[in-house]
Amino acid sequence: MAEEQAILEELTAKFPSLKDKVRVQRARRLFAHVPGEDIREVFGYVVRDMKFPILCTITGLDEGATLGVIYHLGRESGVVLNLATSVPKERPVLETVTGYFPAAEAYERELVDLLGFQVQGLPEGPRYPLPDDWPAGECPLRKDWKPGARLEPEQGKESQDA
Amino acid sequence: MHDRENIRIPIGPQHPALKEPTSFSLALDGERILQAGVRLGYNHRGIEKGCEERTYIQALYLVERICGICSHSHATCFCMAVEEIAGIEVPKRAVYIRTLVAELERVHSHLLWLGVAGHEIGFDTLLMYTWRDRETVMDLLALLTGNRVNYGINTFGGVRRDVNPEQKVAVLKGMDLLEERTKYYITVALEETTLIERLSGVGMLSHDDVLRLGAIGPTGRASDVKRDTRKDDPYAAYGEMPFNVITSDHCDVYGRTLVRVGELMESYKMIRWLVNNLPEGPIAVKFPRKVPAGEAFMRYEAPRGEDVHYVRANGTDRPERVKVRAPTLANVQAVAHMLKDGYLADLPIVVAAIDPCFSCTDRLIAVADAHGLQPGVLTWEQVRRHGIEWYRRRGVDFTRLNSTFRCGESG
Numbered sequence: 284m285a286e287e288q289a290i291l292e293e294l295t296a297k298f299p300s301l302k303d304k305v306r307v308q309r310a311r312r313l314f315a316h317v318p319g320e321d322i323r324e325v326f327g328y329v330v331r332d333m334k335f336p337i338l339c340t341i342t343g344l345d346e347g348a349t350l351g352v353i354y355h356l357g358r359e360s361g362v363v364l365n366l367a368t369s370v371p372k373e374r375p376v377l378e379t380v381t382g383y384f385p386a387a388e389a390y391e392r393e394l395v396d397l398l399g400f401q402v403q404g405l406p407e408g409p410r411y412p413l414p415d416d417w418p419a420g421e422c423p424l425r426k427d428w429k430p431g432a433r434l435e436p437e438q439g440k441e442s443q444d445a
Numbered sequence: 446m447h448d449r450e451n452i453r454i455p456i457g458p459q460h461p462a463l464k465e466p467t468s469f470s471l472a473l474d475g476e477r478i479l480q481a482g483v484r485l486g487y488n489h490r491g492i493e494k495g496c497e498e499r500t501y502i503q504a505l506y507l508v509e510r511i512c513g514i515c516s517h518s519h520a521t522c523f524c525m526a527v528e529e530i531a532g533i534e535v536p537k538r539a540v541y542i543r544t545l546v547a548e549l550e551r552v553h554s555h556l557l558w559l560g561v562a563g564h565e566i567g568f569d570t571l572l573m574y575t576w577r578d579r580e581t582v583m584d585l586l587a588l589l590t591g592n593r594v595n596y597g598i599n600t601f602g603g604v605r606r607d608v609n610p611e612q613k614v615a616v617l618k619g620m621d622l623l624e625e626r627t628k629y630y631i632t633v634a635l636e637e638t639t640l641i642e643r644l645s646g647v648g649m650l651s652h653d654d655v656l657r658l659g660a661i662g663p664t665g666r667a668s669d670v671k672r673d674t675r676k677d678d679p680y681a682a683y684g685e686m687p688f689n690v691i692t693s694d695h696c697d698v699y700g701r702t703l704v705r706v707g708e709l710m711e712s713y714k715m716i717r718w719l720v721n722n723l724p725e726g727p728i729a730v731k732f733p734r735k736v737p738a739g740e741a742f743m744r745y746e747a748p749r750g751e752d753v754h755y756v757r758a759n760g761t762d763r764p765e766r767v768k769v770r771a772p773t774l775a776n777v778q779a780v781a782h783m784l785k786d787g788y789l790a791d792l793p794i795v796v797a798a799i800d801p802c803f804s805c806t807d808r809l810i811a812v813a814d815a816h817g818l819q820p821g822v823l824t825w826e827q828v829r830r831h832g833i834e835w836y837r838r839r840g841v842d843f844t845r846l847n848s849t850f851r852c853g854e855s856g
Binding site: 308309312314338339340342343344345353355357359360363384385386388389390408410411412413414423424426428430 | 482484485486489491493494497529656657658659672674677678679740741742744751753755757765766768770774775777778779
């Protein structure tokens with residue numbers, strides 16, 4: 284666990300705001316919660332200076348008052364650092380990481396479609412994964428979104444036709 | 446003379462080259478692809494949302510159905526994540542049985558891929574041979590788990606079925622047959638000039654592009670990127686078992702073929718090792734219904750590349766969040782790159798060469814209803830009526846069958 288411990292120490296030494304916010308869960312797994320204002324700097328430092336060249340994926344979460352996002356960053360040695368942050372639900376703005384990882388485009392589009400994040404700097408392109416005519420403001424992975432609720436009037440029409 | 450304009454043509458989402466829907470937008474100059482765009486999402490079924498509304502054990506069965514080929518990959522990855530949160534240690538025998546099924550699944554997936562690749566280049570004899578041989582491993586999976594696909598071998602805390610001595614003998618016998626057959630395929634791959642010529646230089650993806658675009662699995666290893674989750678981040682029994690990571694420096698579809706046939710040989714070795722070293726003991730431990738609050742991130746080397754699951758638990762019997770990233774999503778950006786500067790006629794084999802699985806990738810169904818284009822969910826009755834009506838308009842009447850054929854009524 285020497286490598287994991289070294290990562291923890293380097294992170295907390297470089298960013299005092301991460302004190303007590305980084306934990307080693309088990310061999311090759313670290314979790315860190317970064318304040319929203321520091322995420323850009325921490326992300327860049329971890330990827331460039333601490334040599335985490337793999338982005339496994341990005342997870343978005345509905346945390347109630349905030350929306351959470353976790354960047355799962357990997358090293359060749361198999362260590363994964365799960366870098367989490369939260370943004371206010373009224374203004375769920377993130378900056379794109381496609382500059383570091385072009386493949387993040389699909390992951391960030393998922394955040395936009397399913398949870399309603401706004402990702403600044405995300406290149407133009409087709410949406411993913413919802414259909415092109417999916418109504419704006421319907422974010423299926425938000426906790427208050429229930430499948431089918433919105434569709435009742437449509438189904439009512441269907442039964443009248445029959 | 447007017448300016449020569451590039452032609453942009455849409456391919457898909459439904460098209461004869463692939464069995465699953467995806468849509469390509471290609472800018473062409475004659476036969477050459479200048480630029481390729483990919484649109485995914487046609488198989489979105491809401492599985493991540495579905496998991497949040499189900500108990501863990503129900504979610505496990507849903508997760509297993511993310512994919513029809515690497516179902517065990519998703520189920521095992523999910524199980525391991527939930528077990529890590531609950532702090533439950535799985536008995537060693539169960540871990541070995543999981544790994545055994547995992548490698549049998551890889552054999553079935555790679556043989557299936559080899560057949561598909563043969564088919565896409567017009568080498569249908571290879572398809573017939575490999576799919577015939579694949580039946581051997583399908584039968585073994587059915588023998589061990591009761592199912593040819595969606596094995597249902599996993600449960601939280603272990604596995605649901607033990608392996609008996611007769612089954613061990615059958616597995617070893619099957620491996621002997623498959624190894625002999627695979628040696629033949631390796632000879633074909635190394636000596637058959639039609640195959641070599643057809644696949645070499647097609648769908649090029651350099652070593653640096655793999656690193657930049659994050660391509661994974663056999664696609665990455667065929668560009669000499671020695672990354673394999675089984676070795677790098679060992680899980681299940683992979684930390685204890687001897688095996689080699691197969692790579693190739695061809696960087697093309699030919700290289701991807703060599704990597705997969707090489708991996709088949711490694712899998713046979715691993716399967717024999719697991720059967721011969723299967724520890725005694727229980728196959729499962731009791732698992733709590735409620736999982737304490739916590740989170741876990743698990744990686745798993747599925748046949749097509751790294752599959753990752755993130756699970757967050759909130760102390761209840763239902764997960765707070767389940768996030769899945771299947772290998773195809775990581776590879777699909779690399780496909781757009783591979784197609785660029787290639788020929789239109791190479792599209793099917795280039796796409797097939799990552800062994801794409803869009804049901805895995807999209808996971809989540811929204812159906813455009815027959816009247817408007819409002820996305821919605823059709824009830825079983827509506828789908829059934831639509832089907833009957835569709836055929837009736839074409840002169841086939843199923844109405845007579847209505848009274849005798851009714852199944853799965855819902856709401």
